[in-house]
Amino acid sequence: MPSIGLENIVKNYGTETNAVDRLNLTVEDGDFMCLLGPSGCGKSTTVRMIAGLESVTAGHLTIGDQAVDSPERSVFVPPEKRDIGLVFQSYALWPHLNVAQNVDYGLKLRSRSREQRRRRIDEVTEKLGIGRYRDRYPSQLSGGQQQRVALARMLAVDPQLMLLDEPLSNLDSRLRLEMRAELKRIHGENQTTVVFVTHDQWEAMTLATRVAVMYEGVLQQVGTPLDIYDRPINRFVAGFLGVPPINFIDLEGDAEPVRAARDFLAGRVDDVGRIGSVAFRPESAVLLPAAEAASSPGLVLPVRFDAVMPTGGSWTVDVRSGGRHFYLTSLHRPPFTDADDVRVVVPPEKVHVFDIHENRTEVQGA
Numbered sequence: 001m002p003s004i005g006l007e008n009i010v011k012n013y014g015t016e017t018n019a020v021d022r023l024n025l026t027v028e029d030g031d032f033m034c035l036l037g038p039s040g041c042g043k044s045t046t047v048r049m050i051a052g053l054e055s056v057t058a059g060h061l062t063i064g065d066q067a068v069d070s071p072e073r074s075v076f077v078p079p080e081k082r083d084i085g086l087v088f089q090s091y092a093l094w095p096h097l098n099v100a101q102n103v104d105y106g107l108k109l110r111s112r113s114r115e116q117r118r119r120r121i122d123e124v125t126e127k128l129g130i131g132r133y134r135d136r137y138p139s140q141l142s143g144g145q146q147q148r149v150a151l152a153r154m155l156a157v158d159p160q161l162m163l164l165d166e167p168l169s170n171l172d173s174r175l176r177l178e179m180r181a182e183l184k185r186i187h188g189e190n191q192t193t194v195v196f197v198t199h200d201q202w203e204a205m206t207l208a209t210r211v212a213v214m215y216e217g218v219l220q221q222v223g224t225p226l227d228i229y230d231r232p233i234n235r236f237v238a239g240f241l242g243v244p245p246i247n248f249i250d251l252e253g254d255a256e257p258v259r260a261a262r263d264f265l266a267g268r269v270d271d272v273g274r275i276g277s278v279a280f281r282p283e284s285a286v287l288l289p290a291a292e293a294a295s296s297p298g299l300v301l302p303v304r305f306d307a308v309m310p311t312g313g314s315w316t317v318d319v320r321s322g323g324r325h326f327y328l329t330s331l332h333r334p335p336f337t338d339a340d341d342v343r344v345v346v347p348p349e350k351v352h353v354f355d356i357h358e359n360r361t362e363v364q365g366a
């Protein structure tokens with residue numbers, strides 16, 4: 001299966017800022033790479049350049065060992081010559097062909113026999129739960145059904161490289177879950193190289209072998225889902241991943257949480273003045289009675305208990321400190337009330353520290 005090389009890729013649509021700015025990224029053979037980031041960060045542009053639907057403004061793009069787009073070398077391979085399976089959010093089915101004919105389209109182009117084609121259409125339409133709509137036209141299908149036809153059409157030809165731009169966006173949550181499992185299974189079986197665009201961090205975490213987080217056209221971090229979650233390289237990545245989001249304490253002023261953060265940093269960093277914030281994830285913290293927390297080695301934050309919200313199977317706990325809210329998650333309902341003197345305790349290795357430029361900083365004993 002082919003790998004994809006993006007070397008110093010720039011895309012400019014004629015505006016002041018680049019939609020994609022000096023992107024260096026290698027999608028390895030067999031990777032399930034999720035491009036993740038907020039709306040407008042350049043994910044779709046990146047995947048459209050790989051597909052050849054947009055040309056790069058500068059840089060060098062390769063698929064396998066072939067250069068497919070490189071202005072400097074005057075190379076541009078058109079999309080139909082890149083042997084890529086594509087599914088985009090706007091699924092562009094042929095309106096005059098029914099479901100079976102749409103799925104058959106790519107098979108016909110690849111000159112498979114009538115019998116092979118019939119079998120493959122049956123297989124993929126059944127797998128994607130659209131077998132009973134095979135005679136319907138796209139206009140007679142819901143958005144979610146059309147999206148499944150687009151996926152079936154792509155999967156039918158067993159592409160070596162799949163580019164998927166928010167392919168599950170129109171499905172309800174149950175179908176989305178099933179389709180994710182299906183995509184993951186197909187990837188596992190065929191070791192296809194996949195580039196998958198999503199703004200849904202949960203989707204990226206569950207599907208990807210590696211995640212590339214983008215922000216304002218700039219690649220922030222690439223790594224396995226757990227790398228990115230456990231060791232975010234900067235404040236943006238830390239805040240983008242996680243629900244409820246990570247809790248930040250900015251080292252400004254003298255409120256109670258700021259004092260607690262400074263106490264934690266004392267002896268762990270040489271110059272607290274270069275630290276901008278510390279942070280902890282909602283599931284990394286526990287609530288303890290004040291007396292019990294006193295000897296804890298980590299970040300110890302005096303808080304008032306505010307509210308407990310059931311989330312089905314777990315609890316989200318809202319606590320206050322120095323006029324700020326912090327959120328914790330817990331599998332058990334905490335046995336406290338707002339009259340109790342409690343502390344949030346975060347083990348040292350679970351405390352994230354960011355410098356004044358918002359970059360991750362490693363600290364001693366954390």
Ligand SMILES: Nc1ncnc2c1ncn2[C@@H]1O[C@H](COP(=O)(O)OP(=O)(O)OP(=O)(O)O)[C@@H](O)[C@H]1O
Pocket residue numbers: 013019037038039040041042043044045046199
């Ligand atoms: N054809 C175009 N002409 C001009 N600007 C464009 C064009 N396509 C995208 N852009 C701009 O480029 C930037 C990146 O857009 P892109 O669609 O790649 O982002 P995205 O991360 O995929 O967003 P979304 O999740 O909303 O689809 C945005 O600022 C967008 O407005």
